[in-house]
Amino acid sequence: MLKIDHLSGGYGQTTIIHDVNLTIRKGEFFTLLGPNGSGKSTLFRLISGTLPPEEGRIMIDGTPLDSMSHTKRAQTIAVLSQEANVSFDFTVEEIISLGRYAFQRGLFKTLSARDRSVIDDAMQLTDTAVFRHHPFRTLSGGEKQRVLLAKALAQEPKLLLLDEPTNHLDIRHAFSLLDLLKDWQKRHDLTVFAILHDLNVASLYADRVGLIQKGSLMTTGSPDLLREEDRLSDIYHVKVNAQSHPVLPRPQILMTPGHAVHKGSFQFGKDVTIDRSDDVIHLAFDEPLRTISSGVTGDGIRWIRHFCNFHVDPHYDGVAPVTDMTRWLDHRELPVESTVGMMTAVHLADAATIRRTVDDVDIMVIATAGVGNAVDITLADQRDGLSQIGTLNVMVFLDAHFTDGALVNAMMSATEAKTKALSDLGIRDRYTDTIATGTPTDSLAIGTTQHGELTPFAGSGTPAGKAIGSVVYDALTEAIGHYLNRKQQ
Incomplete structure (x- = not known):
């Protein structure tokens, strides 16, 4: 589905991403992990097409990204970022309807019966129909992210790009949003490329993960990569312990803070x-x-x-x-x-x-x-x-x-x-x-x-x-x- 060959890029004279090679299979949920400043967001912008590469190429279903028209990109790729800012005072239904813009025909770009059916399905799945006529600005942060997810899903993309979409959400809303996304991924064979900063959440939802450090993709593999404590400690510069989730066969990560020190001695008679x-x-x-x-x-x-x-x-x-x-x-x-x-x-x-x-x-x-x-x-x-x-x-x-x-x-x-x-x-x-x-x-x-x-x-x-x-x-x-x-x- 998504193939990246020898990709390098950055800003001006500064190269951030160095010779990245990556293949993401159709229907796969891939999560990119790494500390702040590791190059995650830069690689995301290169894949989304908002930043031109210095070297290498990005292929989507065998088609070079830079040869795709804006309409074709919109019909193929949807983006959900961590920001929920909308400049205009649109209603929820109007925002979600924007996801069908690339599929509309005619001079006035009217919604077809097919468009409305897709929009209704996305609203139903994300439980946003109840807000249909509400101004977007009046919603909570979690509600806004569900609306923007509905907009992205209404595009019926082949590839969904997520840039820390749960960053400002509480636990309940974050898991609710990712559960909705996981359900859609399975039902529609959606390919997902996500940046998630929470290693434990990534382990629970990703089919495969990649670790990036200083602009280089260090390794990719199943979430069991997160059991490699020494590697994670080297990348994140904090002591890491991995353990198994009590319900799912996935690792969960425990971080040990620097202030954790033990007393030097113990006496059964005193302590x-x-x-x-x-x-x-x-x-x-x-x-x-x-x-x-x-x-x-x-x-x-x-x-x-x-x-x-x-x-x-x-x-x-x-x-x-x-x-x-x-x-x-x-x-x-x-x-x-x-x-x-x-x-x-x-x-x-x-x-x-x-x-x-x-x-x-x-x-x-x-x-x-x-x-x-x-x-x-x-x-x-x-x-x-x-x-x-x-x-x-x-x-x-x-x-x-x-x-x-x-x-x-x-x-x-x-x-x-x-x-x-x-x-x-x-x-x-x-x-x-x-x-x-x-x-x-x-x-x-x-x-x-x-x-x-x-x-x-x-x-x-x-x-x-x-x-x-x-x-x-x-x-x-x-x-x-x-x-x-x-x-x-």
């Missing part, structure tokens, strides 16, 4: 407060910990300050654990979003707490253990329901700096230690009489201070993994021992 009662064990850290958790609340990977293990009645039905946990946290004025919440039917006085330094890794583990419902997960299909409440809850805290991958490693190391403790203590599945591997309701949390050298692994062959394995094993052995002793009393 955390531990409150214990018959109802709850509550740990409150002075600074949030990077945490991976399978708790009732605070699950997944996130930053957590509060860690709670609540005692519940042995006959607790567990029908709505998240609702119950939220209510308990609200009662204590603890933020649900930054609190790991667990629950157990065992006496909290039987919890095991171990602080230790292993291979220069400072670690603290708090464990509660009820094994009345211990299960061998490999034979779980032979069980029917729960015989009684039983839960192994383990909280692991390290003064360490883990990647997300290391947090996952840490969960594996702790789970291996749990299984080993159950095996050595001879804890058996009452239904199958085989060695148990856990209980159906176990919870585990790993929290790290994110101080010190970055650690990419926490498996059994690493100092962190060894620390986790040995201390989790000892804490669970102690906690299970307390539980069994109480059962014998």
